[in-house]
């Protein structure tokens with residue numbers, strides 16, 4: 403600390419400090435809103451968290467897949483571009499995806515922040531998102547719903563559903579009372595999705611890991627990655643996420659809590 407023995411210097415310091423913090427407050431109050439990048443392997447429960455964020459915090463869920471499909475049906479210049487790329491069978495370029503995200507998130511409902519699902523997929527897209535966040539005065543945080551792969555495999559291979567009521571069972575974690583039939587519809591044999599074989603699940607998880615690890619590293623390196631233990635109940639996971647968001651909001655709006 404500097405010259406704390408000089409009362410005048412302390413006074414000036416305090417004034418400067420308080421001015422500084424007020425400036426931060428003014429500046430950061432605009433930036434209170436957060437862009438939440440949700441990351442999670444297939445079956446980790448990322449979609450449930452996105453739904454809860456929408457229901458309980460009013461944060462719209464922006465899924466690039468859904469958006470591209472919706473845009474392709476409109477009559478705008480960007481829609482023509484999306485249709486042309488889709489028709490050619492090529493991948494949608496980073497540049498085009500970011501423009502779609504930019505267009506969607508510039509609407510009124512995203513002013514208070516939003517949740518991204520399926521974007522960014524690459525480091526290039528993540529960098530583009532930083533620029534977008536800067537323009538929109540928003541802050542990017544990443545939340546990883548983390549579940550170890552062997553558990554995800556058991557979740558997926560054990561999953562069975564009732565064809566009548568849609569009730570979901572799991573032969574490992576939530577078995578029906580009688581083998582392979584719904585508790586409420588004993589006449590209905592439970593369905594096992596063809597996609598839920600161990601081989602297919604392993605491929606899905608390997609693809610996820612390969613695509614996502616660089617992004618996890620990226621957000622980890624900039625200390626913006628929240629690890630959420632995804633083996634817990636959805637409500638418990640959400641409570642932690644909610645708390646982290648409140649803390650983050652508090653930090654950015656209150657100068658004292660910085661660092």
Ligand SMILES: [Zn+2]
Nearest residue numbers: 564567584587
């Ligand atoms: Zn049933």
